[in-house]
Amino acid sequence: MDQKELRLLENQCIQEEPPECMAACPIHLDVRVFVGQMARGAFHEAWKVLRKTMPFPGILGRICDAPCRDHCKRTKAGQAIEIGLLERACVTTSVPKQRILALPKKEKRIAIVGSDLDSLTAAWDLSRKGYGITLFESGEQLGRSLLAMPEAILPRDVVAKEILDLDELGVEIRLNSPIHDKFFLAYLHRGFDALYLGQGDIAELRDEDNGIFACGSSQHGGAGSPVWQAAEGRWAATSMDRYLQKVSLTAGREKDGPYPTKLYTRTDGVIPLPTVQPLDQVQGYTQDEAIREAGRCLQCQCLECVKVCAYLKHFGGYPKKYAREIYNNDSIVMGSRQANKLINSCSLCGLCEAVCPEDFAMQTLCIEARRDMVQKGKMPPSAHEFALLDMAFSNSEQFAMVRHEPGHKASTSVFFPGCQLSASAPAMVKRAYAHLRQIIPGGVGLMLGCCNAPASWAGQEDRFQTEFSGLRDQWISLGRPDIILACSTCYQIFQTYLPEAKIKSLWQVLDEKGLPGDLSVKHGAVPLTVHDPCTTRHEPETQQNVRNLLRRLGQPYEELELGRNHTECCGFGGLMQNANPDLAKTVVQRLSGQSSADYLTYCAGCRDNLAASGKRAVYILDLIFPDTAMPDPGSRKRPGWSLRQENRIRLKDELLNELWREGSRKMADTRADDHEKIILNISPEVQQTLEDRRILIPDIQKVIHHAESTGEALFHPATGHYMTAFKPYKATFWVEYSVSACGFTLHNAYSHRMEVAGKGQP
Amino acid sequence: MNGDYSSPQDLAWKCRKCNINLIVGPATLTYMGNRMTANLSQCPICGYVLISEELALGKMAEVEQVLEDK
Numbered sequence: 123m124d125q126k127e128l129r130l131l132e133n134q135c136i137q138e139e140p141p142e143c144m145a146a147c148p149i150h151l152d153v154r155v156f157v158g159q160m161a162r163g164a165f166h167e168a169w170k171v172l173r174k175t176m177p178f179p180g181i182l183g184r185i186c187d188a189p190c191r192d193h194c195k196r197t198k199a200g201q202a203i204e205i206g207l208l209e210r211a212c213v214t215t216s217v218p219k220q221r222i223l224a225l226p227k228k229e230k231r232i233a234i235v236g237s238d239l240d241s242l243t244a245a246w247d248l249s250r251k252g253y254g255i256t257l258f259e260s261g262e263q264l265g266r267s268l269l270a271m272p273e274a275i276l277p278r279d280v281v282a283k284e285i286l287d288l289d290e291l292g293v294e295i296r297l298n299s300p301i302h303d304k305f306f307l308a309y310l311h312r313g314f315d316a317l318y319l320g321q322g323d324i325a326e327l328r329d330e331d332n333g334i335f336a337c338g339s340s341q342h343g344g345a346g347s348p349v350w351q352a353a354e355g356r357w358a359a360t361s362m363d364r365y366l367q368k369v370s371l372t373a374g375r376e377k378d379g380p381y382p383t384k385l386y387t388r389t390d391g392v393i394p395l396p397t398v399q400p401l402d403q404v405q406g407y408t409q410d411e412a413i414r415e416a417g418r419c420l421q422c423q424c425l426e427c428v429k430v431c432a433y434l435k436h437f438g439g440y441p442k443k444y445a446r447e448i449y450n451n452d453s454i455v456m457g458s459r460q461a462n463k464l465i466n467s468c469s470l471c472g473l474c475e476a477v478c479p480e481d482f483a484m485q486t487l488c489i490e491a492r493r494d495m496v497q498k499g500k501m502p503p504s505a506h507e508f509a510l511l512d513m514a515f516s517n518s519e520q521f522a523m524v525r526h527e528p529g530h531k532a533s534t535s536v537f538f539p540g541c542q543l544s545a546s547a548p549a550m551v552k553r554a555y556a557h558l559r560q561i562i563p564g565g566v567g568l569m570l571g572c573c574n575a576p577a578s579w580a581g582q583e584d585r586f587q588t589e590f591s592g593l594r595d596q597w598i599s600l601g602r603p604d605i606i607l608a609c610s611t612c613y614q615i616f617q618t619y620l621p622e623a624k625i626k627s628l629w630q631v632l633d634e635k636g637l638p639g640d641l642s643v644k645h646g647a648v649p650l651t652v653h654d655p656c657t658t659r660h661e662p663e664t665q666q667n668v669r670n671l672l673r674r675l676g677q678p679y680e681e682l683e684l685g686r687n688h689t690e691c692c693g694f695g696g697l698m699q700n701a702n703p704d705l706a707k708t709v710v711q712r713l714s715g716q717s718s719a720d721y722l723t724y725c726a727g728c729r730d731n732l733a734a735s736g737k738r739a740v741y742i743l744d745l746i747f748p749d750t751a752m753p754d755p756g757s758r759k760r761p762g763w764s765l766r767q768e769n770r771i772r773l774k775d776e777l778l779n780e781l782w783r784e785g786s787r788k789m790a791d792t793r794a795d796d797h798e799k800i801i802l803n804i805s806p807e808v809q810q811t812l813e814d815r816r817i818l819i820p821d822i823q824k825v826i827h828h829a830e831s832t833g834e835a836l837f838h839p840a841t842g843h844y845m846t847a848f849k850p851y852k853a854t855f856w857v858e859y860s861v862s863a864c865g866f867t868l869h870n871a872y873s874h875r876m877e878v879a880g881k882g883q884p
Numbered sequence: 885m886n887g888d889y890s891s892p893q894d895l896a897w898k899c900r901k902c903n904i905n906l907i908v909g910p911a912t913l914t915y916m917g918n919r920m921t922a923n924l925s926q927c928p929i930c931g932y933v934l935i936s937e938e939l940a941l942g943k944m945a946e947v948e949q950v951l952e953d954k
Binding site for chain 1: 896912915933934937941945948954
């Protein structure tokens with residue numbers, strides 16, 4: 123990512139766009155922050171917010187006509203916030219005198235004619251910029267139009283006190299000046315570096331090229347509006363400053379006045395609330411009334427993506443911030459890459475893009491960052507290792523295979539059940555394959571393996587391409603049959619990387635060609651809640667196929683609020699579970715909590731993740747191919763990491779035996795490796811430890827086998843336990859065990875990646 | 885992660901091969917091209933070093949993460 127790409131991305135996230143009120147305010151008061159402080163009852167803090175932007179807040183705060191009000195989002199749920207009354211409530215509270223800060227004095231001198239709010243504002247702004255200011259007023263007093271206002275609205279002593287600030291800034295004041303005398307104007311033009319002509323007839327004498335500026339020069343409207351008047355003075359001050367600095371008067375001033383903002387704030391679901399009416403209509407709000415009125419403010423912001431994504435919420439920011447952090451992570455030369463976790467924790471599910479008014483795609487940002495890290499050798503080695511080892515397992519001889527249907531020499535279709543269904547429910551694969559062979563003529567081949575999504579998710583593009591081209595070769599060897607996919611991740615991968623193949627989801631095939639005739643188990647009337655896998659986000663047909671199947675099965679169902687194209691990830695996607703297991707738990711718990719009903723899903727990964735979170739979840743094949751031995755499929759536990767590999771080995775083994783009559787290495791008796799003969803006794807507690815730490819039984823067997831054949835171990839005389847380590851690949855596994863009547867009892871296991879350099883070490 | 889990472893419980897283990905109690909001594913740890921020395925429980929004869937569960941899942945995991953993010 124370069125600077126330009128970063129800017130584009132940053133601009134795409136609208137969270138930092140100003141709220142409507144601030145964008146509509148002619149002087150862009152930070153209304154949201156101001157009202158927020160008022161709601162907290164922090165009147166002094168609110169006053170500081172006014173003072174930051176507003177000239178003479180004691181005056182303008184009392185008489186501001188609040189044009190922002192017409193743009194307030196609260197109108198979508200009740201009435202607009204009474205911002206003008208809140209300003210008044212703030213400035214009528216006694217506030218401590220604050221020192222006025224000004225820049226060092228400059229040589230240039232400016233004459234300002236008139237003393238309405240525009241002239242006073244110009245004098246205020248320019249004197250704070252360090253210019254020497256002389257203010258000429260034709261009358262005997264400053265601010266005549268202000269003094270003419272009703273005392274109850276704007277007391278005269280307030281006007282006098284506020285104008286005293288100009289004295290403090292060193293503004294020279296000349297009353298009774300003959301400002302309508304043309305010679306006087308010429309005198310001012312000669313004696314000063316620039317002139318400002320306030321509201322009135324002489325404003326027509328404007329000549330900006332010669333340093334004569336005037337009210338209304340910016341062509342804005344708003345006559346009679348105090349805040350517009352102040353804004354006119356402010357814009358003129360900016361022009362004069364630029365004129366004296368000899369820079370462009372117009373460049374970069376598109377946002378001087380009100381402008382449209384891109385900030386999106388959802389208001390559906392907001393409870394409508396009416397305006398708080400002040401008891402005293404003249405004096406306005408009491409403090410208590412003001413706090414209540416300010417409390418109605420929606421504090422407009424977008425955060426559409428953060429509201430629906432536990433991952434985006436977890437890192438405490440929003441996409442604009444994350445884009446910057448990811449950019450910095452890439453550009454860092456020395457020190458820690460602090461966004462690695464952020465980059466590797468995204469499930470790549472794309473929900474952010476689906477809900478974003480501007481289509482910001484966090485998943486694209488993260489996957490590109492991962493590819494970049496892999497290419498530069500900066501990907502933390504442990505981030506995705508476990509999943510990639512599991513992928514390698516699925517593509518090894520232990521699971522991968524490709525065959526035409528028994529008794530056929532060609533395939534019109536091939537079934538690719540994927541690695542997770544085979545790991546979760548191998549019997550379902552067999553039943554589905556049997557049914558497909560019945561309903562599809564011409565031979566249905568079988569391919570077992572992994573679609574290699576983990577390599578893609580890990581950013582390992584080269585490895586993905588290599589492995590996937592192996593799958594392509596297998597498909598070609600079968601004669602390019604149509605591919606039937608049970609897993610929506612596989613579907614996504616094949617659709618993207620094998621566009622020349624005709625692919626169908628298993629659900630489409632079943633919807634089109636029919637379910638098994640004998641659906642002996644009738645399903646209850648209790649509705650299930652459908653959870654769509656996140657990889658079907660852009661597959662409405664697949665989503666519909668599943669609902670059609672449910673209808674045919676007589677299974678009532680309900681929808682999740684976040685379903686179909688707004689569905690949430692279960693925490694499996696994008697290898698989130700590997701890089702950030704704790705966050706993946708939060709994510710699945712969030713999903714589980716969206717409905718109290720049992721879930722129905724059509725992704726084995728989702729089903730198992732939901733089950734592991736304690737949620738009752740049914741896989742759609744549980745309904746289509748009911749298992750009499752499993753009358754309550756919603757209660758099925760998630761098979762652990764080791765069993766998931768064991769299930770895949772067994773599935774291949776049984777299929778080869780039962781369908782192709784090929785002698786295979788039988789599970790129990792003819793194990794190929796010595797370590798596999800080691801029999802382990804494992805308590806449920808230790809089993810859970812292995813699950814949490816992602817330690818596989820074959821690795822434990824290797825460690826114990828190593829210790830028993832070399833004698834390398836420690837011994838604990840008091841307990842009789844052995845402790846030993848072995849490094850089958852990049853991680854070192856430590857195992858605490860004892861010898862039992864048959865085999866070994868496992869007491870503990872853990873791993874680390876750091877290596878011990880020394881004699882006698884694994 | 886230089887420092888002392890042995891605990892009294894670690895010294896309750898004996899080397900099975902050498903049949904001798906462990907002692908505390910310096911050992912070199914390496915990860916991703918970085919070398920560190922720490923005092924760890926080990927066999928005084930064959931040098932077999934014990935990495936306890938607490939060390940592996942605590943300080944060591946922390947240092948691994950830091951080095952991976954460098």
